[in-house]
Amino acid sequence: MIRRTPLALSVVLALGLSGAAQAAGSLNFANWSDYYPPELLKKFEADTGIKATLDAYDSNETLLAKLKAGGGNYDVVVPSDSFIQIMVQEDLLQKFDKSKLPNLANLAPTFQKLDFDPGHDYSVPYLWGTTGYSYDSAQVPGGKLDESWGPFFAPPAELKGKVVALNSMDDLFPPAAFYLGIDRCTEDPQEVKKIMELLSQQKDMLAMYNSDGTIERMAAGEVAMHQQWNGAFHRAKEQRDSLVYVYPKEGISTFIDNFVIPKGATNVEEAHVFINWMMQPENIAAASNFAKYNNAIAGAEKFMDKALFDDPAINTPQDKLERLRSFKLCSPKALALRTKVWTKLKK
Amino acid sequence: MSTPRQLAERRQLLRRLGLIAPGMAMLAVFLVAPLAIMLLVSFLQPGEYGGVKWGEYSAEAYISFFYERDFDDNLVFNTDYLGIFQRSFWLAVATTVGCLLIGFPTALYLALQSEKKRNLLLFLVTVPFWTNLLVRVYAWMLLLRNGGLVDGALGVFGVPEGSVGLLYSSGAVMIGLLYSFLPFMVLPIYTSLEKLDWRLVEAAFDLGANRWQALKRVILPLALPGMLAGATLVFIPALGNYIIPELLGGGKALMIGNLVQLQFGSGHNWPLGAALAFSLFSLVLLALLFNGLRQRGQEVRA
Numbered sequence: 001m002i003r004r005t006p007l008a009l010s011v012v013l014a015l016g017l018s019g020a021a022q023a024a025g026s027l028n029f030a031n032w033s034d035y036y037p038p039e040l041l042k043k044f045e046a047d048t049g050i051k052a053t054l055d056a057y058d059s060n061e062t063l064l065a066k067l068k069a070g071g072g073n074y075d076v077v078v079p080s081d082s083f084i085q086i087m088v089q090e091d092l093l094q095k096f097d098k099s100k101l102p103n104l105a106n107l108a109p110t111f112q113k114l115d116f117d118p119g120h121d122y123s124v125p126y127l128w129g130t131t132g133y134s135y136d137s138a139q140v141p142g143g144k145l146d147e148s149w150g151p152f153f154a155p156p157a158e159l160k161g162k163v164v165a166l167n168s169m170d171d172l173f174p175p176a177a178f179y180l181g182i183d184r185c186t187e188d189p190q191e192v193k194k195i196m197e198l199l200s201q202q203k204d205m206l207a208m209y210n211s212d213g214t215i216e217r218m219a220a221g222e223v224a225m226h227q228q229w230n231g232a233f234h235r236a237k238e239q240r241d242s243l244v245y246v247y248p249k250e251g252i253s254t255f256i257d258n259f260v261i262p263k264g265a266t267n268v269e270e271a272h273v274f275i276n277w278m279m280q281p282e283n284i285a286a287a288s289n290f291a292k293y294n295n296a297i298a299g300a301e302k303f304m305d306k307a308l309f310d311d312p313a314i315n316t317p318q319d320k321l322e323r324l325r326s327f328k329l330c331s332p333k334a335l336a337l338r339t340k341v342w343t344k345l346k347k
Numbered sequence: 348m349s350t351p352r353q354l355a356e357r358r359q360l361l362r363r364l365g366l367i368a369p370g371m372a373m374l375a376v377f378l379v380a381p382l383a384i385m386l387l388v389s390f391l392q393p394g395e396y397g398g399v400k401w402g403e404y405s406a407e408a409y410i411s412f413f414y415e416r417d418f419d420d421n422l423v424f425n426t427d428y429l430g431i432f433q434r435s436f437w438l439a440v441a442t443t444v445g446c447l448l449i450g451f452p453t454a455l456y457l458a459l460q461s462e463k464k465r466n467l468l469l470f471l472v473t474v475p476f477w478t479n480l481l482v483r484v485y486a487w488m489l490l491l492r493n494g495g496l497v498d499g500a501l502g503v504f505g506v507p508e509g510s511v512g513l514l515y516s517s518g519a520v521m522i523g524l525l526y527s528f529l530p531f532m533v534l535p536i537y538t539s540l541e542k543l544d545w546r547l548v549e550a551a552f553d554l555g556a557n558r559w560q561a562l563k564r565v566i567l568p569l570a571l572p573g574m575l576a577g578a579t580l581v582f583i584p585a586l587g588n589y590i591i592p593e594l595l596g597g598g599k600a601l602m603i604g605n606l607v608q609l610q611f612g613s614g615h616n617w618p619l620g621a622a623l624a625f626s627l628f629s630l631v632l633l634a635l636l637f638n639g640l641r642q643r644g645q646e647v648r649a
Contacts, residue, residue: 061612064397086396161512167598170613193418208515208597222493332395332615339614340415346601347427 027270030055030063030074032257035127037290044277050270067092067262074262075271081256081327082170084116084123093122094261100272103279111296114256115326123258124275125296127288130316130324131171131253134233138242139224149179149248153198155205155225162224164217165202167209169342171227171253172199178251178325185330192337199345218243229255230313231293237311245313247320254324256296382628389621397615408622428606428623432630435603438517439585442524443532446581447574449525450532454573455566457533458540469537472530484523484594491519491595515597523591528584532577539573540566575638583631603627 029041033056041052055074057063060083066072068090079087087093098104104120117123133152137143141158145151153176155163165172176198177184182191207223214232217223219239228236230245237243259278261271278284284295285303294314301309309315316324330338392403415425457468475483490496491514498513513519543566551561589604596602601609603623610620 061397068398089396168613189416189418189420196418203599206599207512208599210515210598212594220494332393335396335615339609339616342609342614343427343431343601343606346599347430 025049025267025270026051026053027076027267027274028053028055028072028074029076029274030057030072031078031126032056033058035078035257035291037286040283040286040290043283043286044274048273048277050273052274064090064092067264070264072262073264073266075265075267076259076274077262078126078257078259079123081114081116081254081258082329084258084260085329087260088117088122092263094263094265094268095121096124096261096275097272100269101276101279103276106279106281106297106299108296108298110321110324111256115328117258123260124279126257126259126278126284127291127293127295128254128256129230129293130247130313131166131175131227131229131255132233132246132248132313133225133227134218134236134243134245134313135225136218136221136223136240136242137244139221145244145246147246147249149175149250152225152227152246152248153179153202155202159224160205161207163202163206164214164223164226165206165209166214166227167211169338171211172209173338173341174253174325175227175248175251178248181250184325185328185334187331187333187337189337192341196341196344199341203345231291233313234292234308234311237313238307247316247323249323251325252323254326256326385621385625389618389625391618393616393618395615397611397617399617405618408616408618411619412622412626431601431606432603432627434600435586438520438524438602439582441521442528442585443578443582445521445525446529446532447578450529450577451536451570451574453529454533454536454540454570457537458543472533475530480527481590483527484591487519487523487526487595488514491522514595517596517600519595520592523595524585524588527591528581531580531584535576535580536570536573539570539576543569575642579635579638582634586631587627 027050029036029052031054036054038054041054044050045052055072057066057077060080063077063079064083064087067074067077067087084093098120101124104124107120107125111125111128114120114125133149135145135151139159139162140151141156152163152165173195174184176195177186180191180194180198182195186192210217214226214228215236218226218228218233218236221240228245233243233245237245259275261268261275265271278287279297281297281299282303284297285300288295288300289303289305289308292308292314294316301315312320388399389408390404390406391399391401392405392407394400411425412428413425414422415427417423453472457465457472460468492498493512493514495514547565547569548561551565556564587604588602589608592602593605607620607623607627610616610623614620
């Protein structure tokens with residue numbers, strides 16, 4: 001998944017904040033562009049006396065390539081859940097010294113044990129979100145749709161050409177599998193064929209596949225339905241009140257971005273201080289308020305913007321928590337089948 | 348025993364080699380080496396999650412270009428990649444033809460202006476290069492989108508707003524490609540027209556040719572080298588273009604460039620990506636070779 005931000009902004013962040021020299025008690029932090037409030041880093045410097053710099057990257061692939069090349073000289077980076085196991089396998093991450101992370105106890109129960117790193121040996125959550133879909137209640141027939149992937153994969157005829165799917169097979173394949181009740185990591189060609197058929201039927205109804213500009217399209221009412229990340233939905237709803245976010249009953253993918261310490265980090269001590277500091281409710285809440293995504297720290301809600309915390313799309317209601325599906329790393333064979341579906345879909 | 352003459356010849360040879368060495372070194376480092384790496388990667392086994400397994404060779408990438416196991420486990424001829432290549436090919440052809448149709452009259456007009464005006468106009472043709480391509484493509488997105496300038500202008504003529512859906516279509520990709528590559532067609536044609544001896548055109552008129560005949564029999568043949576150069580400069584980058592279909596197209600159909608990117612990105616199949624890129628490269632090389640041989644043939648005849 002690539003979350004693009006205005007190019008100019010990332011350049012400003014990268015140029016403006018990465019230049020500082022490396023001194024004793026310093027920290028080189030890199031994050032997705034436009035995903036960390038610069039003021040919060042100032043607060044960190046004031047609280048701890050550690051001099052911190054912020055660098056930006058635009059995708060997990062970029063980060064992986066940088067770490068593999070041994071470059072970057074980063075002390076803390078924020079890869080997505082989907083890349084944690086790959087980075088551990090490639091021996092790119094350091095094991096945490098958990099005695100230096102007492103705030104691990106602050107993690108909310110849902111995030112205490114995660115499939116991709118059950119003991120939090122290498123990673124702790126930064127912000128997380130869900131990949132569901134949203135619709136404009138003013139544009140859909142009847143004003144309300146089922147809480148299911150059904151209306152998205154087989155939209156009502158009136159919505160032909162008014163539905164958009166994300167342009168990434170890793171975002172589109174799992175919900176199709178959830179909807180059909182198939183394991184998203186299936187290696188069975190017959191099951192994959194069923195998913196392929198569902199997606200090609202849906203393709204005729206779609207306006208486009210596009211992962212950029214989801215907020216603008218929904219806010220302007222240009223389309224009626226959009227597969228969307230919940231944080232993007234929240235921003236679109238601020239501009240158009242008739243939008244609704246769906247947690248499909250068949251299951252909805254979550255994504256969690258995580259703090260990790262790369263193998264080549266030089267300021268390991270400071271990295272632990274930083275990660276522990278970020279697990280304090282008031283600090284992580286500031287990051288949530290900035291990026292409009294929820295965090296995994298219990299007690300942070302007291303410091304979050306009310307509008308953000310009260311949005312059910314951001315703060316998943318208790319009765320829908322069991323619909324969340326955390327990331328699962330599929331075998332290369334399963335992923336090769338996914339690529340095949342994507343190529344055939346767009347041949 | 349070498350005679351002084353042989354010694355002098357040898358010295359001259361060494362000097363020549365020394366003089367071309369920097370150029371050859373640059374070609375070796377920036378052209379031959381990357382291509383060799385790409386060729387090597389295309390014959391390796393893919394790594395599990397991206398990358399390659401060094402030392403494990405396989406021709407799998409090239410085989411899977413033509414054959415695949417379908418969902419029912421039959422080995423069948425694979426038309427997916429060929430279809431994508433074909434689509435990119437025709438889009439590049441259409442771009443080249445479109446650029447020729449717009450570019451030739453533009454170049455002719457430029458060549459017929461007074462020198463002062465000509466320089467100003469030429470300067471205007473190159474102005475878009477001052478801005479990054481990405482910025483210009485985003486400008487087109489703003490122009491073409493529903494509720495944008497073009498959509499609004501159509502609204503004046505009674506076309507309901509948002510009904511045409513210009514952006515995210517193959518039409519938008521076509522507009523983007525035409526726009527980006529037009530200068531590459533105008534400039535070479537202009538160069539060959541600028542050198543044209545206009546007395547030949549006058550002679551054609553004296554010999555009773557009308558305007559159309561003069562254009563067809565005199566100007567067009569003399570502008571042909573420029574048109575061929577322009578066509579090459581447009582066709583090749585259009586064939587492999589990645590960013591314009593990605594941003595202006597609706598993402599419903601892959602182009603070669605997007606297909607290669609998919610293999611190196613979430614497809615985790617670098618060898619296939621390298622093999623696809625190499626197949627594209629070979630096609631372009633063949634086309635250039637053919638063009639070169641034809642030109643040489645003409646020179647021999649002349």
